[in-house]
Amino acid sequence: MKLSDKEQEIIERxxxxxxxxxxxxILGRIMGLLLVLxxxxxxxxxxxxxxxxxxxxxxxALTLLQSLDRVEYTTKPGERKRYFRLKVRNWRKDMQDDMxxxxxxxxxxxxxxxxxxxxxxxxxxxxxxxxxxIEFMKEEMPKLIEKxxxxxx
Amino acid sequence: MKLSDKEQEIIERxxxxxxxxxxxxILGRIMGLLLVLxxxxxxxxxxxxxxxxxxxxxxxALTLLQSLDRVEYTTKPGERKRYFRLKVRNWRKDMQDDMxxxxxxxxxxxxxxxxxxxxxxxxxxxxxxxxxxIEFMKEEMPKLIEKxxxxxx
DNA sequence: TTTTTAGTTCTCTTTTTTATGAACTAACAA
DNA sequence: TTGTTAGTTCATAAAAAAGAGAACTAAAAA
Numbered sequence: 001m002k003l004s005d006k007e008q009e010i011i012e013r014x015x016x017x018x019x020x021x022x023x024x025x026i027l028g029r030i031m032g033l034l035l036v037l038x039x040x041x042x043x044x045x046x047x048x049x050x051x052x053x054x055x056x057x058x059x060x061a062l063t064l065l066q067s068l069d070r071v072e073y074t075t076k077p078g079e080r081k082r083y084f085r086l087k088v089r090n091w092r093k094d095m096q097d098d099m100x101x102x103x104x105x106x107x108x109x110x111x112x113x114x115x116x117x118x119x120x121x122x123x124x125x126x127x128x129x130x131x132x133x134i135e136f137m138k139e140e141m142p143k144l145i146e147k148x149x150x151x152x153x
Numbered sequence: 154m155k156l157s158d159k160e161q162e163i164i165e166r167x168x169x170x171x172x173x174x175x176x177x178x179i180l181g182r183i184m185g186l187l188l189v190l191x192x193x194x195x196x197x198x199x200x201x202x203x204x205x206x207x208x209x210x211x212x213x214a215l216t217l218l219q220s221l222d223r224v225e226y227t228t229k230p231g232e233r234k235r236y237f238r239l240k241v242r243n244w245r246k247d248m249q250d251d252m253x254x255x256x257x258x259x260x261x262x263x264x265x266x267x268x269x270x271x272x273x274x275x276x277x278x279x280x281x282x283x284x285x286x287i288e289f290m291k292e293e294m295p296k297l298i299e300k301x302x303x304x305x306x
Numbered sequence: 307t308t309t310t311t312a313g314t315t316c317t318c319t320t321t322t323t324t325a326t327g328a329a330c331t332a333a334c335a336a
Numbered sequence: 337t338t339g340t341t342a343g344t345t346c347a348t349a350a351a352a353a354a355g356a357g358a359a360c361t362a363a364a365a366a
Contacts, residue, residue: 126244
C-alpha cells in the first residue's frame with residue numbers, strides 16, 4: 001500500500017492548492033489522495049497510512065471535509081468500515097462558490113462608498129467603475145453556465 | 154486623526170476578506186484604510202497611527218503590498234514623506250488573477266488523469282467533464298471582459 | 307461477556323505566523 | 337557637525353494553527 005513518487009507529488013501539489021484557499025494542509029492532501037486512487041475512495045485507516053498522519057488528524061479532517069460538503073462516505077454490507085470519497089457532483093458548485101467569494105468584494109466596496117464623502121470624485125469614480133464591472137460579471141456568469149449546459153446535453 | 158466606528162468596522166471586514174486570500178492581516182487592513190480615507194492616500198506614520206501597529210509591521214506590509222503591485226507611493230515637492238495609495242488601475246487585473254487561480258485546478262486535474270488507470274471510467278469521466286467545464290470558462294472569460302469593455306466605452 | 311474494530315475527543319507539543327521594539331541607515335536640515 | 341525625519345532590518349515575543357498520542361466510546365463479533 002504505497003504511492004508512487006508521481007502520485008505523492010500530485011497529492012502535495014493539490015494539498016498546496018487547497019491550502020491557498022485557506023484550508024489546513026491535510027484537507028487538501030486527503031482530497032488529492034482520493035483523486036489519485038484508482039478506486040477514488042479509501043477507508044479511514046488507508047488514508048492514515050497513505051498519508052502517514054495520526055488518527056486524530058484524519059478524523060478531524062474528514063469531519064471538516066464532510067461539513068464542507070466535499071467528502072461523503074458509503075458503507076459496504078457486512079463491513080463496519082466507511083469508504084470515504086469526494087462528492088464529485090459538487091465540484092462545479094464549489095467553483096461557483098469560489099467565484100462568488102471573489103465577487104464579494106463588491107459588497108464591501110458598496111459599504112466603502114457609503115462612508116466616503118464626494119470630495120474625491122476621481123477615486124470614487126474608480127470604485128464605482130470597478131463595482132459595475134463586478135456586477136456585470138455576476139450577472140453574466142450564470143448565463144455562461146447555462147450556455148455551457150445547453151452545449152453539453 | 155481618528156477613524157469612526159463605521160470606518161473601523163469596514164476596515165476590519167476588508168482585512169478579513171484579504172486574509173482569506175492568504176495575506177497577513179495588516180495587508181488587508183492597510184488596503185481597507187486606503188479605501189476608506191477620503192484622500193485615498195496616507196503617509197507611513199498616518200497608517201501606523203490609524204491602525205495602531207508598529208513601524209516594522211507597516212514597513213513590511215507596505216513593501217509586500219508594493220511587490221504585489223497593489224500599492225504605490227508618490228512624493229510631494231519639498232516633502233520627504235511618501236504618500237501611499239492603492240494601485241486602482243490593477244483591480245480588474247487582480248480579479249482576473251484570482252479567477253485564474255481558481256481555474257488552475259484544471260492543470261492539477263490534468264496531471265491526475267495522467268496517473269489514473271482507466272479502470273474507473275465513471276470517476277474519470279467526472280473529472281473530464283469538470284475539466285471541460287473549466288476550459289469553457291477559461292475561454293469565455295476574456296470574451297466576457299471584451300463584451301463589458303465594448304458596452305462601456 | 308469480553309474483545310475487536312473503527313473512529314472520536316482531549317490535552318499537549320511543535321511549528322508557523324504575526325507583530326513588536328530597539329538598533330540601524332540614509333538623506334536632508336540646522 | 338549634530339540633529340531630525342522617514343523609514344528599514346533584525347532578534348525575539350506572543351499568538352494561532354496543525355498535528356500527535358493516549359484515553360475513550362459505540363457497535364459489532366467471538
